[in-house]
Amino acid sequence: DGGITQSPKYLFRKEGQNVTLSCEQNLNHDAMYWYRQDPGQGLRLIYYSQIVNDFQKGDIAEGYSVSREKKESFPLTVTSAQKNPTAFYLCASSMLPGMNTGELFFGEGSRLTVL
């Protein structure tokens, strides 16, 4: 079955540690996205990538980094510079042109808690 796989589903981290969230898709989609979800705030775009080896900052990129070495993979690193990293993180993908259909395919999310 085609889809997007995020791991881990739950992650706990101590302050000052970097963590990397995995996102893999087998939909052959060109574009991939990372969103952050906080209660009552909807989804906010962190980073997105339209092609391999290229990515753009979203609205809240500070304290995060990404890479896109393979079409299937778009890992997100939450660095110690992110002041409030506890949140639910969602990875998504879409066919290019990115938003012409408006349909993003989402993974099931990773919940990060900083202790």
Place this chain on the structure above:
Amino acid sequence: AQSVTQLDSHVSVSEGTPVLLRCNYSSSYSPSLFWYVQHPNKGLQLLLKYTSAATLVKGINGFEAEFKKSETSFHLTKPSAHMSDAAEYFCVVRDSYNTDKLIFGTGTRLQVFP
């Protein structure tokens, strides 16, 4: 700049009664609008989309939405709620300046009582 406002953070209905989730949008251009649904601790799924064709849009699971330009609204409705409809619903507009970006509303949590 585009934006969406979901007028209710929570909506409660009884099973079998109609559902109305309200969304107003702000856009200088003819917008592309969407509704997504999210079940607890899951990703989001597209319910339906409006992209300047028919103003009444039918989606999955019996939901539909009507685009009303004069009211700048895109409300989501369903004639008869089912227990499985309990979830969070997001109204979304596509950014006309950067069509790779979607702008999400803050969500409406729908509760369905037996």
